[in-house]
Amino acid sequence: MQKEEKIQRKEAIEKKEMTVMAISIKKLDEKHDVARYLVKGASPSFINMIRRGIMLHTPCLAVEKVSIYENDSVMFDEMLAHRLGMMPIKMDKTYKMGDKVKLVVEKEGPCTVYAKDIKSTDPKAEVADKNILITKLEKDQRLRLEMEAEVNTGETHVKWQPAIVSYKEVPELVVSKDCNQCKDCIKICPEGILEVKGKTIAFTDPNACSLCRACVDACGKGAIKLVYNKNEYILIIESAGGMSPKEIISSTVKAMLEKNKEIGKALAKAK
Amino acid sequence: MMIPVRCFSCGKQLAGVYEEFQKRVEKGEQPEKVMDDLGVKRYCCRRMIFSQVDLIDMIGKFKS
Numbered sequence A: 001m002q003k004e005e006k007i008q009r010k011e012a013i014e015k016k017e018m019t020v021m022a023i024s025i026k027k028l029d030e031k032h033d034v035a036r037y038l039v040k041g042a043s044p045s046f047i048n049m050i051r052r053g054i055m056l057h058t059p060c061l062a063v064e065k066v067s068i069y070e071n072d073s074v075m076f077d078e079m080l081a082h083r084l085g086m087m088p089i090k091m092d093k094t095y096k097m098g099d100k101v102k103l104v105v106e107k108e109g110p111c112t113v114y115a116k117d118i119k120s121t122d123p124k125a126e127v128a129d130k131n132i133l134i135t136k137l138e139k140d141q142r143l144r145l146e147m148e149a150e151v152n153t154g155e156t157h158v159k160w161q162p163a164i165v166s167y168k169e170v171p172e173l174v175v176s177k178d179c180n181q182c183k184d185c186i187k188i189c190p191e192g193i194l195e196v197k198g199k200t201i202a203f204t205d206p207n208a209c210s211l212c213r214a215c216v217d218a219c220g221k222g223a224i225k226l227v228y229n230k231n232e233y234i235l236i237i238e239s240a241g242g243m244s245p246k247e248i249i250s251s252t253v254k255a256m257l258e259k260n261k262e263i264g265k266a267l268a269k270a271k
Numbered sequence B: 001m002m003i004p005v006r007c008f009s010c011g012k013q014l015a016g017v018y019e020e021f022q023k024r025v026e027k028g029e030q031p032e033k034v035m036d037d038l039g040v041k042r043y044c045c046r047r048m049i050f051s052q053v054d055l056i057d058m059i060g061k062f063k064s
């Protein structure tokens, strides 16, 4: 039974032939710091290299050291320091790997401490989202601390990961002549992106397809198939807020080139 | 105690949208619509928000 299903799945995701073509990138949309790009002419390993490059090798800013002088809030010092470390911080292009910047916060209750209460000593670096909740102070409670933010990469700690990155294939629908337009697939599609078009079923927006394959399973006639294009991917970059998605990609490309140079140098020395 | 700054599973920053979420839900908007609107789409992030119990105000009273 299981084996049968496996074979069916394999058939359904049979891929198109791969062709070599130049890479092109088109921005599909950007909302809430989430950008979607259509990348053509890339292979799965290549697009995954970009993804890993963003997650592991792209420098960004995060709080590394916290000196707490006064903390009367009910939040423990360790918890408070952890919250501050998780906070995304914006930086401009002049910041390089290893650079440091000092941030301070001083508040007296009763009040809620937000990220906007944190003052940076350098106008080129500031907290990305001013509304982040840090802690709460009751009457007569005081908070006074100093932070040191550092530029580093996700390889060291996830707090230096500038974005959440994912990618997916662009699907194509193949509907056979057996289709009787019962609309079962249209009803079940969780994204609501299928429609009747002439005598077949078609996408209204293939880029919105989540590849869940519910439409394939729903069809009693086995008339619908999803075929993935091996050369086209949708790259989704959800910036943590420190840099724009475009800045993240260009900074990643730069970081990867540096890495390649390192390999070249090491190779030259190798006997 | 207080909404975590990021989602435990995927790392999306959530502490910045939590107050707006609370305010809009109090006004009578549907929680799922507000979350969609704020860009909180994955269910890992959604459970962070709707399973949150704010205890900090209560605990705050017991510290001098």
Ligand code: SF4
Binding pocket: A175, A178, A179, A180, A181, A182, A183, A184, A185, A186, A201, A218, A219, A220, A221, A222, A223, A224
């Ligand atoms: S479920 Fe199958 S038969 Fe029904 S409309 Fe979709 S593709 Fe056609």
Ligand code: SF4
Binding pocket: A188, A189, A190, A191, A192, A193, A194, A208, A209, A210, A211, A212, A213, A214, A215, A216, A226
């Ligand atoms: S794979 Fe899922 S999202 Fe895509 S068209 Fe089919 S049912 Fe809709």
Ligand SMILES: [Zn+2]
Binding pocket: B007, B008, B009, B010, B011, B012, B042, B043, B044, B045, B046
């Ligand atoms: Zn999440």
